[in-house]
Amino acid sequence: MTQTARLTLRRPDDWHVHLRDGEMLKAVAPYTARQFGRAIVMPNLVPPVISVADAVAYRERILAALPEGSDFTPLMTCYLVDHADAAEIERGFGEGVFTAAKLYPAHATTNAAHGVTDVRTLYPALEAMQRIGMPLLVHGEVTDPDIDIFDREAVFIERVLSKLVSDLPELKVVFEHITTAEGVAFVEAAGPNVAATVTPQHLIINRNALFAGGLRPHAYCLPVAKREQHRLAVRRAATSGSPKFFLGTDSAPHAVERKEAACGCAGIFNAPFALESYAGVFEEEGALDRLEAFASENGPRFYGLPLNEGRVVLERVPSEVPDALAAAGSSLVPFHAGETLPWRFAGVAA
Numbered sequence: 001m002t003q004t005a006r007l008t009l010r011r012p013d014d015w016h017v018h019l020r021d022g023e024m025l026k027a028v029a030p031y032t033a034r035q036f037g038r039a040i041v042m043p044n045l046v047p048p049v050i051s052v053a054d055a056v057a058y059r060e061r062i063l064a065a066l067p068e069g070s071d072f073t074p075l076m077t078c079y080l081v082d083h084a085d086a087a088e089i090e091r092g093f094g095e096g097v098f099t100a101a102k103l104y105p106a107h108a109t110t111n112a113a114h115g116v117t118d119v120r121t122l123y124p125a126l127e128a129m130q131r132i133g134m135p136l137l138v139h140g141e142v143t144d145p146d147i148d149i150f151d152r153e154a155v156f157i158e159r160v161l162s163k164l165v166s167d168l169p170e171l172k173v174v175f176e177h178i179t180t181a182e183g184v185a186f187v188e189a190a191g192p193n194v195a196a197t198v199t200p201q202h203l204i205i206n207r208n209a210l211f212a213g214g215l216r217p218h219a220y221c222l223p224v225a226k227r228e229q230h231r232l233a234v235r236r237a238a239t240s241g242s243p244k245f246f247l248g249t250d251s252a253p254h255a256v257e258r259k260e261a262a263c264g265c266a267g268i269f270n271a272p273f274a275l276e277s278y279a280g281v282f283e284e285e286g287a288l289d290r291l292e293a294f295a296s297e298n299g300p301r302f303y304g305l306p307l308n309e310g311r312v313v314l315e316r317v318p319s320e321v322p323d324a325l326a327a328a329g330s331s332l333v334p335f336h337a338g339e340t341l342p343w344r345f346a347g348v349a350a
């Protein structure tokens, strides 16, 4: 069998990333901007990005953190709170500031303390979003402490998402970072207005990675990795060629001392080798010919945005992932730390 040695792809986008703020933003934004043309930037700062003015100011800080000459475009999102202001959201979308709005169930994940306690209070905002074609992005986990953490995505579908999608049948919904067979089945069965992002980690690790020879904080993110059968279902979906599944890294940096702690933060920092990571998965699945649709076409088509014009090149040359990368007076341990990946991002094609 001959091996593909070089791949040229339409420039991809990252439909779910955490760029943080301040010194951490300056450290991490260049990694995302190097590989991706655009990214949907998550609004879970402290305090969160709620108003149009918040998003305009954050976008300026992101642009200021990019390397000289970068043509990367951050796409901003609005953090939904109980009784979210429909008029403000609609204005932000109309002015080209907000691309989407994000639903975090209160306390579901990192910096979700201001999240939504009752989805019904969002209905005026969601109805406006449905009318104007503005996507709702969902962190799909219930927060009920009685529900086992490994079941929180499946129970969210039953208790929240099914009803939301049937009450708002035309609303564009992105089920973010899906991790389960139930998530895949829900998205596949729904209309074309429902899609999902898939992270590299949920294609590569199952929950055993959290406990491989000891507790592994760098494999911990939310939603937490599930059993192998779920990883396989997510892999099949992502590499199937279905337009409903697209790239969203959920790169979520936390300084090493916040990960390696008695109560370590959730989040995997995968931005530095994101495309290499996905390419390895698509190659293993014999689906390299579907990587471009997943990475560069399905997302913009779902969002109703133009495809990028540029191209990037991946070469089948080993990439050595460092054990740590300096950032903001500390360091970040990247996904795949210490591993050698089969692909290398060779840059934007001339």
Ligand SMILES: NC(=O)N[C@@H](CC(=O)O)C(=O)O
Pocket (backbone or CB within 6 Å): 018, 044, 109, 110, 111, 139, 220, 221, 222, 223, 250, 252, 253, 266, 267, 268
């Ligand atoms: N994915 C994570 O584990 N963490 C994210 C939040 C999120 O996307 O849920 C973060 O902001 O750190």
Ligand SMILES: [Zn+2]
Pocket (backbone or CB within 6 Å): 109, 139, 176, 177, 222, 223
């Ligand atoms: Zn999330």
Ligand SMILES: [Zn+2]
Pocket (backbone or CB within 6 Å): 016, 017, 018, 042, 250, 252
């Ligand atoms: Zn996230």
